[in-house]
Amino acid sequence: MSAQTQFSGGFDNAPIDAAHAFRAAMTVMARPGEIRLISGAQPPAPLSVAAGTLLLTLCDPETRVHLAGDLDTGTVRQWLTFHTGAPISEAPEADFAVGSWQELGPLSQYRSGTPEYPDRSTTLIVECDDLQQAGAELTGPGIKDTARLSLPNVPALRANAALYPLGCDFFFTSGDRLAALPRSTQIRVEG
Amino acid sequence: MNEYNFAYLDEQTKRMIRRAILKGLAVPGYQVPFASREMPMPYGWGTGGVQVSAATLTPDDTFKVIDQGADDTTNAVSIRKFFENTAGVETTEETEKATVIQTRHRIPEAKLTGDQIIVYQVPIPEPLRFLEPRETETRKMHSLEEYGLMHVKLYEDISQHGAISTSYAYPVKVSERYVMDPSPIPKFDNPKLEMDAIQLFGAGREQRIYAVPPHTKVVSLDFEDYPFEATKADHPCDLCGAEDSYLDEVIMDDAGNRMFVCSDTDFCRSRRAQGHEGRLSKEGAV
Incomplete structure (x- = not known):
């Protein structure tokens, strides 16, 4: 891969770009079902702009990142390492995991926190083909009455929510669109 | 910058x-x-x-x-x-x-x-x-959702003071x-x-x-027979007359005179700007 790809595509103005990106990430995590645009990074394919920006905003040498399946290319590894310094890890050790839902694999392999430290759980960044405020019905903290979000796999995510206060937390990315699903959200199937 | x-x-x-x-x-x-x-x-x-x-x-x-x-x-x-x-x-x-x-x-x-x-x-x-x-x-208490001690504390408030103090x-x-x-x-x-x-x-x-x-x-947190009450000083604000805002009590002199004013200064200022008045607004006390 060319040095050009590896060294470029970071934030133009890291403090400002990261502040805007974090505001979007915080807003969607605090309001499950909402979709925000997030940009600033130009990551190498197949990483989406939203996933790349999120990684630059949240990852550094203190966070282990798992790249799942097709995302685990030399190009992506070098880009992530150059811009964040985050160590690449296997799924069970990861603080952050990125990939498509199929390639991220069973949720049980990720850390779901401990009863005394439920924050020590993996945050999954799920690359989606599409992201819509439609589909499964969500209730819980951050949601006024109900919200809707297109979720990749409702049974698995309901099982994760049932672990509360343990469990993984999710960002969903598609292009420059970002949504989130914390473990605190209750999911009802459409109908 | x-x-x-x-x-x-x-x-x-x-x-x-x-x-x-x-x-x-x-x-x-x-x-x-x-x-x-x-x-x-x-x-x-x-x-x-x-x-x-x-x-x-x-x-x-x-x-x-x-x-x-x-x-x-x-x-x-x-x-x-x-x-x-x-x-x-x-x-x-x-x-x-x-x-x-x-x-x-x-x-x-x-x-x-x-x-x-x-x-x-x-x-x-x-x-x-x-x-x-x-x-x-x-x-450990948080992980086990073991919050009985907190209710004991509130209960002791009631047994000592007759209310959750x-x-x-x-x-x-x-x-x-x-x-x-x-x-x-x-x-x-x-x-x-x-x-x-x-x-x-x-x-x-x-x-x-x-x-x-x-x-x-x-x-x-509360008890069925001692429900939670959001309390405040039983006065209107002496500057803007608001009856529903949280008040500070201010001692004004050695004779024990005192006034009650909104603790939220922006709320009080905007009410006074709208023409609301309290007990002391005319005296130019502040």
Whole structure:
């Protein structure tokens, strides 16, 4: 891969770009079902702009990142390492995991926190083909009455929510669109 | 702007705080440990709130700081100036115009909206700390949802005083799971904890961050026969006449004269600007 790809595509103005990106990430995590645009990074394919920006905003040498399946290319590894310094890890050790839902694999392999430290759980960044405020019905903290979000796999995510206060937390990315699903959200199937 | 990084903190510190905020929002009311940094102000002056604000602010924000409801006290003025200097953000004293509000011990009287974020300065984040000094034990109590001790404390209030005498930092249960210290806000403010805005709590010395997302169920602990009551001084404001705002009692002279004024200075000022008057407004007392 060319040095050009590896060294470029970071934030133009890291403090400002990261502040805007974090505001979007915080807003969607605090309001499950909402979709925000997030940009600033130009990551190498197949990483989406939203996933790349999120990684630059949240990852550094203190966070282990798992790249799942097709995302685990030399190009992506070098880009992530150059811009964040985050160590690449296997799924069970990861603080952050990125990939498509199929390639991220069973949720049980990720850390779901401990009863005394439920924050020590993996945050999954799920690359989606599409992201819509439609589909499964969500209730819980951050949601006024109900919200809707297109979720990749409702049974698995309901099982994760049932672990509360343990469990993984999710960002969903598609292009420059970002949504989130914390473990605190209750999911009802459409109908 | 100046020689500081945007909002003073270095980027790696902000990322660490931001990760803690996200986990805090995912588990409402749970205290997330974070590596609190030394700030250019002493512990107890809002170092936790300042770090959370620094990690949250963007250059587009309008920032407001209140200390016990007032915009013009030393603590509020210095924190506002700190972010004017290090982040270059707009500041305001008007609650409605602010997008991020850092507060010490009050929630503004004006209803906060979904576009706003409120950051609380927290001295002791652990609601069980005065009942159980060991962190290892309080962690275990939270993990087992073992909150009987807190109800014993409230019960002892009733048996000694005939009512729940806890009047500030009144414990709440968040989203039917974690008992949380809402910071030393008066219990008058507790019902406002269910709001449209994002609520973030930062305790610098104790190194904890926690959060309450919008529209989250927040219940003040009580008993069926001694229900929670949001109390305030039984007076109208002597300057603006408001009957529904939280009041400060001010001693005015050696003869024991006193007045009651809104603790929320912006609320009181805007009411007076609208022509509302209180008992002392004509005397030019202030």
